[in-house]
Every structure is written in C-alpha cells, then in structure tokens.
Amino acid sequence: MQKKNTRDIHIDIANKTMSYIYQNIDTSINIDELASNFSISKIHLHKIFKEQMGINIYESIKSIRLQQASNLLLTNNYSTISQIANMCGYSSQSSFxxxxxxxxxxxxxxxxxxxxEIYSKKIFDNSLLLDSLPDFDESKVRIIKTQDRNIYYIRQKGYILKEAKKKWQQxxxxxxxxxxxxxxQIGIYHDNPAITAHKECFYTAAINPKKESKLLNTNLPSNILEGGLYAVFDIYKGNREVGWFIKWAYHKWLPQSGFETTxxxxxxxxxxxxxxxxxEIDASFYLPICNS
Incomplete structure (x- = not known):
C-alpha cells in the first residue's frame, strides 16, 4: 500500500498539473517544464498523473481542449471556428x-x-429523467464582477452524484x-455535462473560508478560483437537477444574451x-461571460 505521505504528494502533483492545464489550455503546454517545476522526471510525472487521474496527460489535454471547443462553438456566435480553435490551444484549424x-x-x-442537440440528447437520455429542456426564469439574472476566491478542494472525475456526495462528506x-x-460551499463544473459524457466530466467540490483563520488541518490541495465577469442565476428545488440548468444556461440563455463565454x-x-x-437545490449559478 502506498504510504500516506507519498500518496498526498502524488495527489498534490496531479491536482496542480490539472489546474495548470486548465489555466493554460490556450497555450502550447510544456510537460518537460512542468515536470521540472516539481523536481521530477517527465516519465515520473506521467506515471503519477495516470495513477491519480486515470488518464494520461496528453489525452487529458486533448480531451479538455475539445470539450472547451465544443462549448464555445455553441455560445460564441461571433467567434470564427479558427478563433475558437486558437482559444483552445490549436494553432492549425485543419488539425482542430x-x-x-x-x-x-x-x-x-x-x-x-x-x-x-443529437449528441446532447444521448447523454441526457442515459442520465436524467426529464423528457425536454425545462424553462427557467431569466428575469432575475445579475451581471457581476467577482473577486478571486481561495479554495480548498477535492477533484472528481465523472459527474456522478453518489461519488460527489462522498466528496462533500469528506x-x-x-x-x-x-x-x-x-x-x-462551491461546486465547480470544468465541463459542460450537457455535451460531455458524464463519466468524462471533471467536477470539483470546494470550500472557500470567508475569513482568514489558522487551519488545524491543511491536507487538502488549495487553489485560486479566479474572479471575473459572470452572469448569476438563482436556482431552487423546483429547477430539479443542476445539469439541466447548465444546459439551459449555455444552450438557450447565452446564445441570445449578447454575451459570449470564456x-x-x-x-x-x-x-x-x-x-x-x-x-434540495438552493444555489447561485455563476456563468463566465465576456462581451461579444
């Protein structure tokens, strides 16, 4: 059995690698440089990442780029295919x-x-019970600018409610x-569960201590949830499952809003x-936006 200290170090390396990929998805990601930052070899980094995330680094980068692109193609009406390819780290439109x-x-x-729509229907047919996309009240949407948040988190691969509950209990x-x-208490959706197979989605359960205090236990990884411009919606029990709301927000509200996403x-x-x-759902949903 892997020693706890070694396990915690490996979890930290894998999480920091994943965060780096997300934050630099529009660039040419240098794995050699990343391994050097951890003072380990490239081969060792690949091994650690695969053990912790269940996927190798290059497959993960490719998957994230394509998932990001699939979302932007729906929401960013004023961006060309070439521009979206560049936003997701592709230098060649043909390769994209x-x-x-x-x-x-x-x-x-x-x-x-x-x-x-056909692709999305297959995903939802296999996961949720609703027959059609519900209507949500868009009259109360708020446009706000948020500040950076310091978070402590647990990352999960797979948009699986049973597993997410375990993470929140931890x-x-x-x-x-x-x-x-x-x-x-913050749930972070790195992927759009309306167009990404739920087993491939990365979900992060996070805590943001609102007051600075000396923590008695710091064994969780920490990161910054970057601030920025967001459209904010309040969702309640009657709105049922968050996945349906995400689909409505990205596929219906956003394309008609005059904004694009990031x-x-x-x-x-x-x-x-x-x-x-x-x-019971009682939450505020934050959708990243920018002017089109």
Missing amino acids: IKAFKMRFEQTPKEWRRGGY LQAWVYTNELNDYE TKPSFVIMHKNHFLEDN
Whole structure:
C-alpha cells in the first residue's frame, strides 16, 4: 500500500498539473517544464498523473481542449471556428477540425448548426429523467464582477452524484476539523455535462473560508478560483437537477444574451448543499461571460 505521505504528494502533483492545464489550455503546454517545476522526471510525472487521474496527460489535454471547443462553438456566435480553435490551444484549424470530427463524429460547422442537440440528447437520455429542456426564469439574472476566491478542494472525475456526495462528506468533516463557521460551499463544473459524457466530466467540490483563520488541518490541495465577469442565476428545488440548468444556461440563455463565454469553469455557490440535505437545490449559478 502506498504510504500516506507519498500518496498526498502524488495527489498534490496531479491536482496542480490539472489546474495548470486548465489555466493554460490556450497555450502550447510544456510537460518537460512542468515536470521540472516539481523536481521530477517527465516519465515520473506521467506515471503519477495516470495513477491519480486515470488518464494520461496528453489525452487529458486533448480531451479538455475539445470539450472547451465544443462549448464555445455553441455560445460564441461571433467567434470564427479558427478563433475558437486558437482559444483552445490549436494553432492549425485543419488539425482542430480533424480532431473534433474524430471526437464528436461531426465537423465543428455541423456541430454548430445543430448537431450538438443529437449528441446532447444521448447523454441526457442515459442520465436524467426529464423528457425536454425545462424553462427557467431569466428575469432575475445579475451581471457581476467577482473577486478571486481561495479554495480548498477535492477533484472528481465523472459527474456522478453518489461519488460527489462522498466528496462533500469528506469536505464536511474537514470543515468541522478546522472549526470553520463562515465559509462558502462551491461546486465547480470544468465541463459542460450537457455535451460531455458524464463519466468524462471533471467536477470539483470546494470550500472557500470567508475569513482568514489558522487551519488545524491543511491536507487538502488549495487553489485560486479566479474572479471575473459572470452572469448569476438563482436556482431552487423546483429547477430539479443542476445539469439541466447548465444546459439551459449555455444552450438557450447565452446564445441570445449578447454575451459570449470564456474557458473559465462555471460554478455554483450552494446556500443549501443538495448533496447532503435531502437533494434540495438552493444555489447561485455563476456563468463566465465576456462581451461579444
């Protein structure tokens, strides 16, 4: 059995590598440089990442780039396919189109013209019970600028509610250990579960201590949830499952809003944690936006 100290170090390296990939997805990511920053070999970094994330680094980079692109193609009406390819780290439009078609079985243009609906339907048919996309009240949307948030988190591969509940129970124990009274519970959606197979989605359960205090237990990885411009929606129990709301926000509200989105993740701040409190949803959903 792997010693706890070694395991914690490996988890930290894998998490920091994943965060680096997300933050630099529009660039040519240098794995040699990344390994050097951890003072380990490139081969060792690949081994650690595969053990912790269940996927090798290059596959992960490719998957994230294509998932980001699939989302931007739907929401950024004023961006060309070439511009979206560049936003996701592709220097060649032809290589992007080839990779996209291999992943989604259609070209970016076909996807943009409605092909995504068929793909999305297959995902939701296999996961949720609703027959059609519900309508949500868009009259109360707020446009705000957020500040950076310092978070302690647990990352999960797979948008699986049962597994997410376990992660939140672990975080709840961490909160009690640190005797935190004033904090935010944040669910971060790195992928759009409406167009990404749920087993491939990365979800992060996070705690943001709102007051600076000396933590008694710091064994969780920490990071910065970057601030920026967001459209904020309040969602409640009647809105059922967050995945449906994400689909509505990205596929219906955003294309008609006059805004575009970015490669930053969306997230929810939970006023009641629906993973721990009888599945009742009471949260604010933050959708990253920019002027088109």
